[in-house]
Amino acid sequence: MKEDSSGNNVILKVQGLKKYFPVRRGVLQRVIGWIMAVDGVDLELSGGKTLGLVGESGCGKSTLARLILKLVEPDAGNIFFRGEEITGLSRVEMKPYRRFMQIIFQDPFGSLNPRMTVGQSIEEGLRAVGVGSLEQRRRRVVELLEMVGIPALAAQRYPHEFSGGQRQRIGIARALSVDPELIICDEPVSALDVSIQAQILNLLRSLQEGLGLTYIFIAHDLHVVEYVSDNVAIMYLGHIMEYGPAEVVYSQHLHPYSSALLEAAPVPDPSAKRSWTPLAGDVPSPFNPPPGCKFQNRCPLVEDRCRKGEITLYEVNGAHRVRCWKVLGR
Amino acid sequence: MTPDPLLIVKDLKVYFDTDQGMAKAVDGVSFRVGQGETVCLVGESGCGKTVSALSILGLLPQPPAQIAGGKVFFKGRDLLELEQKDLREVRGREISMVFQEPMTSLNPVFTIGHQIEEVITTHEGVDQIESRQRIIRLLNDVGIASPEERMQDYPHNLSGGQRQRVMIAMALACSPELIIADEPTTALDVTIQAQILNLFKELQEDRGMAILQITHDLSVVAGVADRIYVMYAGIMVEEGSVWQIFREPCHPYTMGLLESLPGRRAKGQDLATIPGAVPDPANKPPGCPFHPRCRYVQESCRVQFPEMCDFSDRHLARCPIMYAKRKVQSA
Numbered sequence: 278m279k280e281d282s283s284g285n286n287v288i289l290k291v292q293g294l295k296k297y298f299p300v301r302r303g304v305l306q307r308v309i310g311w312i313m314a315v316d317g318v319d320l321e322l323s324g325g326k327t328l329g330l331v332g333e334s335g336c337g338k339s340t341l342a343r344l345i346l347k348l349v350e351p352d353a354g355n356i357f358f359r360g361e362e363i364t365g366l367s368r369v370e371m372k373p374y375r376r377f378m379q380i381i382f383q384d385p386f387g388s389l390n391p392r393m394t395v396g397q398s399i400e401e402g403l404r405a406v407g408v409g410s411l412e413q414r415r416r417r418v419v420e421l422l423e424m425v426g427i428p429a430l431a432a433q434r435y436p437h438e439f440s441g442g443q444r445q446r447i448g449i450a451r452a453l454s455v456d457p458e459l460i461i462c463d464e465p466v467s468a469l470d471v472s473i474q475a476q477i478l479n480l481l482r483s484l485q486e487g488l489g490l491t492y493i494f495i496a497h498d499l500h501v502v503e504y505v506s507d508n509v510a511i512m513y514l515g516h517i518m519e520y521g522p523a524e525v526v527y528s529q530h531l532h533p534y535s536s537a538l539l540e541a542a543p544v545p546d547p548s549a550k551r552s553w554t555p556l557a558g559d560v561p562s563p564f565n566p567p568p569g570c571k572f573q574n575r576c577p578l579v580e581d582r583c584r585k586g587e588i589t590l591y592e593v594n595g596a597h598r599v600r601c602w603k604v605l606g607r
Numbered sequence: 608m609t610p611d612p613l614l615i616v617k618d619l620k621v622y623f624d625t626d627q628g629m630a631k632a633v634d635g636v637s638f639r640v641g642q643g644e645t646v647c648l649v650g651e652s653g654c655g656k657t658v659s660a661l662s663i664l665g666l667l668p669q670p671p672a673q674i675a676g677g678k679v680f681f682k683g684r685d686l687l688e689l690e691q692k693d694l695r696e697v698r699g700r701e702i703s704m705v706f707q708e709p710m711t712s713l714n715p716v717f718t719i720g721h722q723i724e725e726v727i728t729t730h731e732g733v734d735q736i737e738s739r740q741r742i743i744r745l746l747n748d749v750g751i752a753s754p755e756e757r758m759q760d761y762p763h764n765l766s767g768g769q770r771q772r773v774m775i776a777m778a779l780a781c782s783p784e785l786i787i788a789d790e791p792t793t794a795l796d797v798t799i800q801a802q803i804l805n806l807f808k809e810l811q812e813d814r815g816m817a818i819l820q821i822t823h824d825l826s827v828v829a830g831v832a833d834r835i836y837v838m839y840a841g842i843m844v845e846e847g848s849v850w851q852i853f854r855e856p857c858h859p860y861t862m863g864l865l866e867s868l869p870g871r872r873a874k875g876q877d878l879a880t881i882p883g884a885v886p887d888p889a890n891k892p893p894g895c896p897f898h899p900r901c902r903y904v905q906e907s908c909r910v911q912f913p914e915m916c917d918f919s920d921r922h923l924a925r926c927p928i929m930y931a932k933r934k935v936q937s938a
Contacts, residue, residue, distance in 0.1 A: 333796035333797065333798065333799075334796055440884045440885075442884060443884075470651035470652055470823065470885070471651065471823070471825065471864055471867050471868065472651065472863060472864060472867050472880060472881035473884065474867070475867035475868075475869070475878035475879065475880040475881075476880045476882075478869065478878055479877045479878055479880060482877070483877075497796070497797065498869075499797065500826070500868065500869045501869050503869070503874075504869035504874060504878070505869075523874075524874075537798055538797060538798060541797045541798045541800065541801035542797050542826070543800070543801075543804075543824070543826035543827045543829065543830050544826055544829065544830070545825045545826040545828075545829050545853070545865065545868050546829055546853060547829045547830070547832075547849045547850055547853050549829070549830070555798060555801035555802045555805055556798045556801070556802075557802075559766040559768055559769065559799065560766075560796060560798070560799070
């Protein structure tokens with residue numbers, strides 16, 4: 278394992294990552310503007326830890342996940358996996374890295390082939406990376422199913438025979454089949470009922486402990502993210518607005534957007550009466566955002582200078598960073 | 608003070624005829640909504656909360672659904688006995704509904720002004736000038752800026768939060784006494800959800816209407832409800848005030864639900880879970896439908912359907928086992 282200067286074992290490093298999608302109009306399909314889905318993101322992720330990505334729809338969290346997996350090509354920036362740059366690699370060159378980076382989706386039913394048995398679906402991944410003989414692969418399938426709490430007999434059955442929670446377990450087994458190091462969990466529990474959600478969160482946690490997995494956890498439920506994450510990044514229109522250890526971001530957040538977002542999250546406690554006014558306005562479209570701070574038109578602290586220069590992520594202390602000069606008294 | 612009940616649902620039974628047999632989606636559900644109250648029906652998918660709400664307004668297609676029993680009294684009249692024509696008079700005028708996905712409930716080819724106008728002219732004989740003024744006032748009330756221009760917009764011009772505001776404006780158009788809101792904020796982002804929940808609260812304070820909100824989200828419930836009904840597998844398992852339910856839940860299912868919320872558990876600890884999954888509505892276990900997942904299960908639970916037990920002031924739960932336990936504890 279590679280160690281960086283600070284002694285952390287950095288599994289993934291992302292620098293200045295950008296993805297702009299063109300918007301075309303008219304007969305000639307001329308580009309009339311850009312959707313700045315991800316607009317300069319820097320991240321570092323240590324092995325065995327969980328990074329939570331939080332933000333409202335359109336903030337770029339899913340695009341960021343897809344960029345990291347190289348399912349879409351970035352327009353600028355670099356991605357390093359275990360210290361090796363994977364940014365410019367072709368599909369073929371990417372192949373050896375694929376098995377180390379897997380993804381779990383929100384709706385496992387959409388990602389499991391309905392015509393294949395669960396066993397075949399899981400085995401397919403193993404075959405793709407060339408694991409052993411048929412016999413060995415079958416044994417591994419049984420092992421994986423048991424690991425996620427599904428009876429081995431289920432390998433013979435089809436996806437539609439399972440409930441949502443069980444299908445998510447199968448999705449997890451499939452992601453685990455190739456011994457990945459990094460798993461991106463894209464809203465893995467959003468479609469599940471509360472009682473089942475807790476089962477899946479516990480499973481993900483015990484797998485992380487047992488196998489030393491690293492997670493990037495994307496969810497819109499802020500309580501879920503707080504529970505699973507070591508570090509949290511709050512995104513807004515393609516920028517990370519605040520980043521830091523989960524307990525710091527949740528209890529000592531500084532950015533006006535973080536406050537608005539975290540305080541808007543309903544709390545399962547009737548005594549938590551609301552003493553605030555919710556953030557006005559809608560989430561603006563990432564299409565041609567204004568220069569300067571992206572949060573300017575909803576921000577209660579906005580000043581003239583916020584509409585001009587680019588604002589960077591300032592260090593608060595340690596790993597805690599915030600993209601706002603106002604709250605830092607600069 | 609107990610407000611006069613506006614809506615009383617008594618022993619409602621809604622069955623669906625399916626290939627797997629008779630699915631008892633709602634099997635003897637009773638609840639009431641008082642004037643100006645916010646009542647929440649809570650439960651996980653398939654518990655029958657939406658089916659209960661839809662059958663109040665006769666919105667379920669029959670067949671496949673059949674109302675197998677029960678009464679729905681609204682201001683003393685049984686809605687289940689009404690003719691379609693009379694029921695249509697109630698719908699929209701006295702009781703209106705807000706759905707989860709505003710995009711699918713708005714007509715994409717008409718302007719929003721036109722769609723709100725339709726509600727008003729269907730129920731009230733008002734002229735164009737007056738209805739236009741009403742529309743502008745309504746849009747203003749639900750927090751849509753520059754309503755004169757917005758009323759010319761089509762649904763696709765609006766954001767999700769604005770569409771939900773338009774839906775609420777339509778629901779309010781004839782000043783109903785009861786609004787049934789089925790997961791009204793589930794499809795929205797958190798900051799927008801907070802705006803909409805606030806809007807409901809303000810409107811309720813101004814107009815004094817009752818709200819029956821159907822949701823799976825316990826965190827939302829904690830902030831808005833006066834009274835809560837918890838459903839499981841087509842039956843009511845617990846009812847009480849928001850404080851009773853969150854502070855002293857009595858049914859093992861309610862306890863399990865609250866414990867499995869990540870907000871209540873310290874990091875690094877396993878979340879409490881409810882083992883197993885919700886039963887198939889066409890194939891429910893005998894006795895208490897929750898018994899296969901219950902940690903307090905006893906022999907009697909497997910055979911005998913549990914009675915509603917009166918724990919304290921208007922706080923009921925369908926669990927004789929817990930009732931006996933609490934009795935012993937308090938004695």
